[in-house]
Amino acid sequence: MFNVTTSVSTSQRGYARVRWWHAVTGAVAIALPLSGCAAHGRNTVSQLQEVDWESVVAVAVMAPQASTNWLGGGGQVTVMNRDGSTAVVSMSAMDVGAASWTNHGLIFSDQHHDYLIEGDGSVSAFESLKPDYQDGLVSLDNGTRVGFFNGGYADDGSYDEVVTTIDHSGSTQHRSTEWSQVFAACGNSAYGIAQIIPEGSPQHTTLSMRILLSDGKPADRGIATHTSAFSETAFAAPAVPCLDDEIVFISSQDVATGSLNRVPATDSPYRDPDSGFECQLVNDGYGHLSCPTVERWNVRTGQRLIVPIQTTGVPGVDWSENSAYLARYDQNSLVEGFLYWLHPSGVLLQTDISNGHTATLATLPGTELNLGDFLTGNVDYLVDIQDSVMSVLRFSPNGKGTFPTEILSYAIPDGALVSRTEFPEFLRDNSANYIVRSIAVNPTLTL
Amino acid sequence: MxxxxxxxxxxxxxxxxxxxxxxxxxxxxxxxxxxxxxxxxxxxxxxxxxxxxxxxxxxxxxxxxxxxxxxxxxxxxxxxxxxxxxxxxxxxxxxxxxxxxxxQELPEGGDGTRLGVGADIVIPASNFKGDVFYSPVSTLGVTHGHSGIFSTLQTIVEAPGPGKQVRNTNRSNVKVASGSHQQVVNTTQAKRDKAVTKALTFVGRAYNLNFAFNKTANGAMNCSQVVWVAYKDGSGIDLDANGGNGVYPIDIKNSSHTSTYRIVK
Structure with a gap:
């Protein structure tokens, strides 16, 4: 049994809009006294106290997808133990919820609280009312976690991206007026890269890098603006690496051909006639072409560098229009100039960010079944990288997949399989309506 | 007492x-x-x-x-x-x-009947900004469907459901059911862009529980309302296949102004 510390701290900026629409939609926001937000936080804390954290390998955060679950259920964290057993900790829902586990503790959030489990097993729940949709979560060098939550447009017409900072002393909030899609921590500052769609002219979409936390202090200002390399750049990642003042992430450049008749082979390099940019073309079969790329944004100079990803000759890598968008990696993925990431074909890759050349780190067992992107193969992956070990949670979201639920861990950079643990009860513990969105691996556990 | x-x-x-x-x-x-x-x-x-x-x-x-x-x-x-x-x-x-x-048979490894699920496929990128989608999702055995509009090829504006705000989100976070339709609205790209601009103004709105009378841009909005009002107010295009005071997701799917170019499986 661990010591319990239940701290409740009031956010500096309460999320008033949430309270407003809770009142308006009261008919649906069930207000049974026993299910109030404070009671939920206490229940979650009680459950967290019962966990033997020294035996926990990882946690998985899941919640119903809002658009498909009208029953109003909560979310949960599934605790995955070294012996393959699992346990469920319930909380209020947070769609696309994220978790972060570092030597400064484990953090995750629901709509009402931010939860911190520290190394000694003490559990804290900080009151933090926020939108129930998480866009990102990063870890600063000093151990502070920064979460980002999508609140939509505020009454004044600006965006309401709620930024929370969480450490052992509590949780605070401030607001960003842009909707960012990529988040990174550089030192003790946090950044986002936003897609700006001008009103009345969405075809002139620009990309904006913003600083959202400056040396631990709330911030919200643009640093640099760029247009897309081709007709559109697509990117989305809740936590990406930052090294030597460069944010690095995987993106996809859209090639607007406007014709179904032009279908170049995907292994032929494509050179854009206007920019001269050469990339490995991906064709979705409907005339929509794109190029997978690595982007490097310097937070000091604002410079943007786009590097095409080259996987020609890499076995088992089958590109689709979703592949770059669904690549799995996290803020610890950049090691000595190589980006380590999971291609949805089930291949762990290492990409030289100086030239885009890519090689295999490891191939997940069973990938030879050629299931293609996980979205067609009834298999999903999530990754977490800790101290040069890349852990992959592989599972079947609908229970119909080929593989058991398991975590496979590979050493960086040699790709050796260092551990493999099955969790046969993982799906049994989960509501059928839940989407598994994030895993966090225990950094102190020797796998 | x-x-x-x-x-x-x-x-x-x-x-x-x-x-x-x-x-x-x-x-x-x-x-x-x-x-x-x-x-x-x-x-x-x-x-x-x-x-x-x-x-x-x-x-x-x-x-x-x-x-x-x-x-x-x-x-x-x-x-x-x-x-x-x-x-x-x-x-x-x-x-x-x-x-x-x-x-229903219990799925292997599962612990209960799946009464509200079926959306387990990440929705693909759209062909055009302003494309719409219909997902045949159900709750309590009733297929109510779900609609949304692509604000870019990779992002979606949707009203997720009761108690939720209208969202602007990456499509990688949006899962749809097998049999979902991705559709293009048969008009110019300029009009699609205007509908997108309109849809973006709804992001953050509360959810409207009333589908029977939802042809309004004011106040709370539900999923098909977001799509319908975006095109009606933004571009003058009525996406309701059968008219009346209410527009449902299936009405947009069946509209003569929409054409399916991909069925998600």
Whole structure:
């Protein structure tokens, strides 16, 4: 049994809009006294106290997808133990919820609280009312976690991206007026890269890098603006690496051909006639072409560098229009100039960010079944990288997949399989309506 | 001291498991406590609980048993929403859902009937900004469907559901059901862009529970309302296939102005 510390701290900026629409939609926001937000936080804390954290390998955060679950259920964290057993900790829902586990503790959030489990097993729940949709979560060098939550447009017409900072002393909030899609921590500052769609002219979409936390202090200002390399750049990642003042992430450049008749082979390099940019073309079969790329944004100079990803000759890598968008990696993925990431074909890759050349780190067992992107193969992956070990949670979201639920861990950079643990009860513990969105691996556990 | 009454429940089930009896007793305790604390008269009717009918309570127990963590009131609220959207009576929705739940086979490794799921495929990128999608998702066995509009090829504006705000989100976070339709609206890209601009102004709005009268840009919005108003107010295009005061997701899918270019499988 661990010591319990239940701290409740009031956010500096309460999320008033949430309270407003809770009142308006009261008919649906069930207000049974026993299910109030404070009671939920206490229940979650009680459950967290019962966990033997020294035996926990990882946690998985899941919640119903809002658009498909009208029953109003909560979310949960599934605790995955070294012996393959699992346990469920319930909380209020947070769609696309994220978790972060570092030597400064484990953090995750629901709509009402931010939860911190520290190394000694003490559990804290900080009151933090926020939108129930998480866009990102990063870890600063000093151990502070920064979460980002999508609140939509505020009454004044600006965006309401709620930024929370969480450490052992509590949780605070401030607001960003842009909707960012990529988040990174550089030192003790946090950044986002936003897609700006001008009103009345969405075809002139620009990309904006913003600083959202400056040396631990709330911030919200643009640093640099760029247009897309081709007709559109697509990117989305809740936590990406930052090294030597460069944010690095995987993106996809859209090639607007406007014709179904032009279908170049995907292994032929494509050179854009206007920019001269050469990339490995991906064709979705409907005339929509794109190029997978690595982007490097310097937070000091604002410079943007786009590097095409080259996987020609890499076995088992089958590109689709979703592949770059669904690549799995996290803020610890950049090691000595190589980006380590999971291609949805089930291949762990290492990409030289100086030239885009890519090689295999490891191939997940069973990938030879050629299931293609996980979205067609009834298999999903999530990754977490800790101290040069890349852990992959592989599972079947609908229970119909080929593989058991398991975590496979590979050493960086040699790709050796260092551990493999099955969790046969993982799906049994989960509501059928839940989407598994994030895993966090225990950094102190020797796998 | 308010009068205290014990209400017995007539449950039309063959056998009642100990767990179900616990649920029944718990519910009686909650209702009774409510009467003691808040009621001044025949409070049973005012507690929000339904009148007891043969079959209804049994059906509700089946559904609660299959959806642990969902309270009775939450289940009734959800059924009411679904009934409103589909033009049925709430009790009929509950009974039909329970029948379907008991008829379904449990999936291997699962722990219960999947009454609200089916959306497990990440929606692909769209062909054009302003494209729309229809996902045949269901709740309590009733297919109510879901609509959204692509604000870019990779991002979506959608009204997710009751209690949720209209969102602007990456498509990688949006899962749809097999059989979903991705559609282009048959118009110029300039008009699609205008619809997107309009849709973006709805991001952050609360959810509108009323599908029967949802052709308005004011206030809360539901999923098909976001798409319909975006095109009607943004570009003058009426995407409702059958007219009337309400537009449902299926109406947009069936519109003569939309064409399916991909069925997601």
């Amino acid at each position: 308010l009068p205290f009454r014990e209400h017995s429940l007539h449950i039309a089930v063959g056998e009642t498991s100990p767990r179900r009896m616990t649920i029944i007793r718990g519910w009686v305790a909650v209702v009774t406590a409510g009467m003691l604390i808040t009621s001044t008269g025949p409070a049973f009717a005012s507690s929000g609980s339904a009148r007891i009918d043969d079959g209804f309570e049994a059906a509700l127990i089946v559904l609660l048993d299959r959806n642990p963590g969902t309270t009775r009131d939450e289940m009734i609220e959800a059924a009411t929403v679904v009934a409103t959207e589909s033009g049925q009576v709430m009790r009929e929705v509950i009974v039909a859902a329970a029948r379907e739940a008991e008829a």
